[in-house]
Amino acid sequence: MTRILWRNWARNQQSAPISVERPATEEELVAIVKKAAASRERVKAAGSGHSFTGVALTDGHLIALDRYSRIVNSDLSEGTVTVQAGMSLHRLNVELQVRGLALENLGDIAYQTIAGAISTGTHGTGRSLGGLATQVTGLRLIASDGSLVDCSAEMEPEVFHAARVGLGALGIISTVTLRCLPAFNLHAFETPMPVDTVLGSLDELVGGNDHFEFFWFPHTGWALTKRNNRTDRPLSPRSRWSEFRDDILVNNVAFGALCRLGRWRPSLIPPLLGRLPPPGAAEYVDKSYEVFVSPRLVRFYEMEYAIPREAAVEAFNEVRRYIERSGLVITFPVEMRFAAGDDIPLSMAYGRDTCYIAVHVYQGTHYQQYFEAVEQIMIGYGGRPHWGKLHFQTAETLALRYPEWDRFQAVRARLDPTGRFSNPYLNRVLGPVVGG
């Protein structure tokens, strides 16, 4: 039997599942899980493969949900929508806009599926906002025996509490219900600043904007800051040409060329970056989701750590000093974002206001030395790695950083007592199922 090879977006993870299933209805989805249970084989749903870790891999039956990706229900008076798990964020944004709704916050891209995004704790930036999973008000899961479990704050609250960031370990998500806001516009203001000025006024920048983030360019003193604020002002989007120039030509085509040059001749990068002008400024008003997300055509590997908000400047400076003294040549910016603490057991922002620091390298570049060194710095601040991004931690070290670890594991043991949804990554970061 020839097996189909499944690969993630970054092409650093692959598996050869027994079969790739493409259900179009919940009945078909349940039947796949029941069949796997009957034959004692593993089964796993993959989203759009945008995790850098092996979290979505399986040697069993892989469920692709591209045919199971519709809006099931929308309640405009409550501002909620229920969607099938395979809906992409991109399509969800458009469907919500048509209904006069929007998600309150988003990450950098919208290629992910809704189930895949919440399962790893995907987040954007915003001083008082949580990740996507905090916008979930209900889930319908398929447990490892094929039974359906509806959960919300009122119904099966223990399952709901854990399953919003479930790493695909608790069940196959069939539908997700989300709390939305009335559609809104964002005023975007992007400008380069000396990175020391950014760090010196970080509290004001984070506190004074609905969504603040910055990208520091290693080997330079520059950071590109992004301030996005809700506004009643009418749309004044970038012209098509400015959008194409900034998002495609500069951020993807020219940046991709720089990355290829860096991979071929790393020593050319620091002097080149030192001579380039800082990135250009931009100001516009657009629909929220058009501002939040951008196209990402240059493939890369990423690690991202969540640390307490108050450690942001100190931790960042340690990373900066490490890059300077290591002699490494880094073409990708270091990104800093912010989120409010939440109560989801395996959310990286559990129980504390959070700063996210992300490091990246161009696809095909060695990342081990850089990421391991940055990880050590982050661990010094009680850092928790993003579940969908590269890191080197194990269940033993991670359990200590999540106060409700055992509560999560109890739900896992109940819904998947035999580890049918497990894989080597989950065995590494969650350990084997216990007490099932």
Ligand SMILES: Cc1cc2nc3c(=O)[nH]c(=O)nc-3n(C[C@H](O)[C@H](O)[C@H](O)COP(=O)(O)OP(=O)(O)OC[C@H]3O[C@@H](n4cnc5c(N)ncnc54)[C@H](O)[C@@H]3O)c2cc1C
């Ligand atoms: C270019 C790029 C930009 C990114 N930007 C951000 C960002 O701004 N913020 C951020 O936090 N992260 C970001 N990420 C990481 C990304 O959001 C996460 O890794 C996310 O999980 C990917 O979603 P996916 O649909 O591709 O899911 P996959 O990576 O395919 O799967 C992720 C997990 O979800 C599980 N899963 C998927 N569907 C189901 C289902 N129906 N039931 C149960 N489990 C399911 C899978 O089994 C797996 O465990 C980025 C990644 C890339 C490549």
